[in-house]
Every structure is written in structure tokens, then in C-alpha cells.
Amino acid sequence: MRALTDTSDILVIGAGIVGVSTAIWLQRSGASVTLIDRDEPGSATSYGNAGILASASVVPVPTPGILKKVPGMLLNPNKALFLKWSQLPRLLPFFYKYLLNSNSDSVFKISNALSYILYDTVEQHLEISKGTNAENYITTNDLIFGYSDKIAFENDRYSWDLKRKHGHKFSSLSRDDLAKYDKNLKNKFGFAVKCMNHGTISDPGVYISELFKSFINKGGKFLKAEVKDILFDDFRNPVSLNTNNGDIPCNRAVLTSGAWSAGLARKLGAKIPLTSERGYHVEYHSPNIKFKAPVVISDSKFIIHSMQGRLRCAGLVEFGGTSQPESSHPFKLIEKKIETLFPELKYERKTYWMGHRPSTTDSLPVIDISPNYNNVWLGYGHQHIGLSAGPKTGKILSEIILSKNSNRDLSRFSASRDGLVK
Numbered sequence: 085m086r087a088l089t090d091t092s093d094i095l096v097i098g099a100g101i102v103g104v105s106t107a108i109w110l111q112r113s114g115a116s117v118t119l120i121d122r123d124e125p126g127s128a129t130s131y132g133n134a135g136i137l138a139s140a141s142v143v144p145v146p147t148p149g150i151l152k153k154v155p156g157m158l159l160n161p162n163k164a165l166f167l168k169w170s171q172l173p174r175l176l177p178f179f180y181k182y183l184l185n186s187n188s189d190s191v192f193k194i195s196n197a198l199s200y201i202l203y204d205t206v207e208q209h210l211e212i213s214k215g216t217n218a219e220n221y222i223t224t225n226d227l228i229f230g231y232s233d234k235i236a237f238e239n240d241r242y243s244w245d246l247k248r249k250h251g252h253k254f255s256s257l258s259r260d261d262l263a264k265y266d267k268n269l270k271n272k273f274g275f276a277v278k279c280m281n282h283g284t285i286s287d288p289g290v291y292i293s294e295l296f297k298s299f300i301n302k303g304g305k306f307l308k309a310e311v312k313d314i315l316f317d318d319f320r321n322p323v324s325l326n327t328n329n330g331d332i333p334c335n336r337a338v339l340t341s342g343a344w345s346a347g348l349a350r351k352l353g354a355k356i357p358l359t360s361e362r363g364y365h366v367e368y369h370s371p372n373i374k375f376k377a378p379v380v381i382s383d384s385k386f387i388i389h390s391m392q393g394r395l396r397c398a399g400l401v402e403f404g405g406t407s408q409p410e411s412s413h414p415f416k417l418i419e420k421k422i423e424t425l426f427p428e429l430k431y432e433r434k435t436y437w438m439g440h441r442p443s444t445t446d447s448l449p450v451i452d453i454s455p456n457y458n459n460v461w462l463g464y465g466h467q468h469i470g471l472s473a474g475p476k477t478g479k480i481l482s483e484i485i486l487s488k489n490s491n492r493d494l495s496r497f498s499a500s501r502d503g504l505v506k
């Protein structure tokens with residue numbers, strides 16, 4: 085679809101949850117907006133995630149002790165961490181900062197910033213979807229963490245203590261409690277934790293399409309094009325976007341291209357390294373089991389979520405960039421675990437998917453104006469929590485673009501930071 089963009093339009097590059105949310109908030113504030121994506125809106129990472137509005141996900145992946153665990157995890161195909169070894173030399177500078185941020189002081193600062201962007205995620209989703217079909221896809225529910233036994237839970241004590249410090253409430257469930265909670269979980273885990281008041285999205289892809297439709301119905305424009313470059317005048321103001329669909333005049337732009345933001349972000353002056361933390365899902369269609377609440381398989385780091393018409397099993401981490409093909413081991417790990425835990429599961433067919441979490445070395449997104457140019461803003465890098473934090477990011481971006489709310493301290497999300505937490 086070709087949009088007739090106007091020079092007064094704000095051009096939002098990338099229509100995942102972050103870009104669509106940004107477009108909607110700008111539009112609600114009276115701006116004229118064109119969304120641009122090379123694919124259908126909501127069809128990249130925002131499509132295939134686990135669908136959890138994860139207000140309690142305040143703990144980054146690198147935490148104290150990770151350095152000792154990583155080699156063993158990488159060498160064991162039954163563990164949830166994978167690496168495309170050919171990419172290791174390119175990724176070393178990223179890993180250096182990423183792992184240096186695993187000390188407890190840095191993790192504490194990161195978790196404070198994550199908490200700020202996540203604590204009201206359900207309310208933010210209810211607000212952005214109000215009056216649209218998208219609101220039918222939001223539910224509040226528990227989130228269950230299943231552990232083989234209490235010792236395995238104790239090994240995660242650091243992360244639970246941090247969640248508790250941020251005010252998150254949870255209760256423990258014995259094997260018997262869990263069977264009473266959901267008969268499908270009888271004898272599946274020796275110990276479990278129930279987190280209350282989480283949100284879920286029952287079909288993230290459709291949810292974002294519905295948000296997008298509401299944007300279009302209210303006069304928003306969409307252009308299908310791949311943006312190659314942003315061109316500026318001598319005064320550092322944008323003049324056009326160079327795309328595979330021709331040049332588009334541009335006065336104001338926002339970069340929300342997820343894991344593919346790195347090239348343009350560098351030109352715009354962002355210093356923090358960005359890479360893809362690839363994640364995987366396997367879906368079991370028309371399953372004979374429907375879980376009462378989503379379940380995190382703690383030892384395998386993926387989530388099982390009964391979505392509309394299918395059971396989605398999504399998670400794992402593979403470092404390997406955006407251009408490498410998907411690997412077979414992560415799919416096998418998910419399937420093996422599911423077949424072992426739920427031999428009674430029957431289904432019609434399976435489908436497979438890999439997506440790209442946009443991850444920075446300090447596990448925090450960039451939400452800021454370009455350090456190098458005027459009238460261009462950045463909103464990317466939401467790692468494991470982008471579905472949750474997308475609407476709030478969009479609201480914050482719309483405020484800073486339209487110079488509305490100056491009370492927020494956004495320094496942790498600065499585009500000028502170097503990616504090592506101080």
C-alpha cells in the first residue's frame with residue numbers, strides 16, 4: 085500500500101509493537117503520522133513472542149555468577165542458551181559489556197529502570213487498546229513458574245528477591261497445590277511459584293494488527309517500504325528517507341525497527357551496542373490440553389501459553405545476529421521437553437518460528453532524541469520485554485517528540501550512553 089505522505093507527517097520506521105504504539109500515541113496527540121514497514125505490521129518479533137505482559141520481568145539475563153554458567157550452557161544442547169559460533173568474533177565486543185553488567189550493583193540499577201518501564205504494563209495495554217478490537221485479546225492471569233524441586237527454586241533466589249524488592253507478589257505451590265490449581269499440571273513439577281496479576285495477550289500478532297487497524301481507521305497512513313537511509317540537510321534536519329520504494333520527504337522521523345535498528349541508530353549517534361537475542365517457538369495446533377495460566381518451564385527457559393487454538397511454547401536464547409538462518413537445536417529442545425513433560429499432549433500439527441529480540445548491552449531500551457541530528461528520535465532495544473513495554477515506550481516517545489511531559493527521568497534510556505552501567 086502506498087501512502088501519500090505529507091511533509092508535516094511524522095514518519096515512524098518499523099511497525100512492531102513499539103512502532104504501532106508510538107504511531108497511535110502521536111496520532112492521539114493530534115499529529116499526522118505515517119507508519120513504514122517492509123513487511124506487514126506486527127509480523128516480526130512482536131508476532132511470535134510468549135504473549136506475557138511481564139510486569140515482574142525486572143531481572144536482566146546477565147546476573148551475578150553468569151560467567152561461570154555460560155560455557156557449560158553453550159556446550160550442552162539441552163540448555164537454553166545457544167550461539168552461532170561463526171558469529172563469535174563479531175559478537176565479542178557486545179559480550180564484553182553485556183557480561184560486565186552482570187555485577188549486582190549494575191543489575192540493581194538495570195532492574196530499577198526495567199521496573200519503571202514495566203510496572204504498569206497491563207494498564208498501558210488497556211489504555212492503548214481501549215475502544216478497539218485489540219482489547220478483546222488482553223486478559224489478567226497468574227503466571228506460573230514450574231521447578232523440578234525446591235532446590236532448583238532456591239538456585240533462582242537472587243532473581244526472586246529482586247522481584248520482591250520491586251513489590252511483586254508471589255506465592256509458592258507444592259506439588260499437591262499445583263495439581264489442585266490446574267489438573268494438567270499434576271505431577272509435572274516438584275515445586276512452583278504463582279505470580280499474581282500478570283497480563284496476557286492471547287494472540288500477539290492479531291492484537292497488533294487490531295491496534296494497527298484502529299490507527300488506520302483514524303486517518304493514519306501506512307507505507308510498505310524498506311528504509312535504507314535517512315538524509316539530512318546542512319543544518320542536521322532530516323529531508324528524506326531513502327527506501328526501496330523511492331525517496332520519501334521527511335521532516336520528523338522515529339526509528340522503531342527493533343533488532344534491525346543498529347545501522348541507522350549508529351548514524352543517528354547511538355553508541356550502545358545492539359544485537360539480536362534470537363528466540364524460538366513451537367506451536368501445537370488444536371491441542372487436547374488447555375492450561376489455566378501460562379507456565380514458565382524454569383530449567384528450559386521457555387513459556388507454555390494456551391493461545392487461541394494452539395499451545396505456544398516460546399523462549400530460549402540464541403546469539404547469532406539477524407542474517408543467519410534458524411538453528412534446529414532450539415526447536416528440538418522445546419519439543420523434547422514438551423514430549424517428556426506432557427506425553428498425553430495430542431495436536432493436529434506443529435509450526436515453528438524464530439524471532440529477533442532487540443538486545444542492548446545493558447538490557448535497557450533506547451528512548452531518546454538522536455544525539456547527532458534534530459527531529460529524529462529512537463525507540464528500540466526492548467530485549468525480552470518489548471511486548472510488555474511497547475505501549476509505554478510509544479507514549480513516552482510521543483511526549484518527548486511533541487515536547488509534552490518534561491518530568492520523566494529518561495537518563496537510563498539515553499541514546500548517548502555507552503552500554504556499561506555506571
Ligand SMILES: Cc1cc2nc3c(=O)[nH]c(=O)nc-3n(C[C@H](O)[C@H](O)[C@H](O)COP(=O)(O)OP(=O)(O)OC[C@H]3O[C@@H](n4cnc5c(N)ncnc54)[C@H](O)[C@@H]3O)c2cc1C
Pocket residue numbers: 097098099100101102103120121122123124125126127128129130131132133134135136137138309310311312340341342343344345362363364365398399400438439440441442464465466467468469470471472473
Ligand atoms: C521467543 C520470544 C518470546 C518473547 N516473549 C515475550 C513476552 O512474553 N513478553 C514480552 O513483553 N516480550 C516478549 N518477547 C520480546 C518481544 O517480542 C520484543 O521485545 C518485541 O516484539 C520487540 O518489538 P519491536 O517493535 O521493537 O520490534 P519488532 O516487532 O521486531 O518490529 C520491528 C519492525 O521493524 C521493521 N523493520 C526493520 N527494519 C526496517 C527497515 N529498514 N525499514 C522498514 N521496516 C523495518 C520490521 O519489519 C519489523 O516489523 C519475546 C521475544 C521472543 C523472540
